[in-house]
Amino acid sequence: MVPVTPANAATLWELLQEPxxxxxxxxxxxDRAAFVRIVGGRPTRFGPGSxxxxxxxxxxxGNGNEPLGWVSLRIAEASRAGAEIGYSVVRQHRxxxxxxxxxxxxxxxxxxxxxxxxxxxxxxxxxLSSRAVLRHNGFEDxxxxxxxxxxxxxxxxxxxxxxxRQRWSSMIKTSPAAIRS
Numbered sequence: 001m002v003p004v005t006p007a008n009a010a011t012l013w014e015l016l017q018e019p020x021x022x023x024x025x026x027x028x029x030x031d032r033a034a035f036v037r038i039v040g041g042r043p044t045r046f047g048p049g050s051x052x053x054x055x056x057x058x059x060x061x062g063n064g065n066e067p068l069g070w071v072s073l074r075i076a077e078a079s080r081a082g083a084e085i086g087y088s089v090v091r092q093h094r095x096x097x098x099x100x101x102x103x104x105x106x107x108x109x110x111x112x113x114x115x116x117x118x119x120x121x122x123x124x125x126x127x128l129s130s131r132a133v134l135r136h137n138g139f140e141d142x143x144x145x146x147x148x149x150x151x152x153x154x155x156x157x158x159x160x161x162x163x164x165r166q167r168w169s170s171m172i173k174t175s176p177a178a179i180r181s
Contacts, residue, residue, distance in 0.1 A: 001056035009039035048115045068093045081117040099133045122158040139163045
C-alpha cells in the first residue's frame with residue numbers, strides 16, 4: 001500500500017477511469033488536474049485525531065508500476081472515533097484475495113495508528129464479492145439503508161457494515177494470520 005499524494009494522484013485518477021469501477025461506487029467525475037488539486041488539499045498526517053480522506057494505491061510487492069486498486073479511509077470531523085472504508089480492485093486482479101488483504105491491513109492501521117473505535121462500510125446488496133471481503137474481515141451487517149448512497153447519479157440502497165475495535169482485537173488474538181490471508 002502506497003499513500004496517495006499529489007505526486008502519484010494521476011495514477012489513481014487513471015485507475016478511477018476504469019468503467020466497471022463505477023458499477024458499485026460513486027467516483028469523482030473530475031479531470032486529472034482537478035483530481036490532483038483535490039488530493040493536494042487532503043491531510044497528510046494519518047494518526048490519532050486525524051480527519052479527512054486518506055487513500056492508498058495497491059501494488060504487488062516488488063512491482064510498484066502496475067496499480068491493482070486502492071483503499072481509503074474517510075474520518076469525519078464530527079466523529080473522529082469512526083471512519084468509513086472504501087476499496088476496489090481492477091477487474092484483471094479480482095478474486096485473488098487482494099481486496100481482503102488490503103482491507104485487513106487498513107483496518108489494522110485504522111485501529112492501531114489512528115486509534116479508531118469503529119470502521120463502517122456501505123455496500124450495494126448485489127455486490128456479493130465486496131460483501132464477502134467485509135465478512136471475511138469481521139464486519140457485521142447492520143441493515144439496509146434505503147437510498148443510502150448515490151451511484152452513477154442515482155440513489156441506491158446500501159447495506160451498512162460495521163466493525164468495532166474490540167471485535168477486531170479478538171479476531172487478531174484468535175487468528176493473527178487472518179489479516180494476512
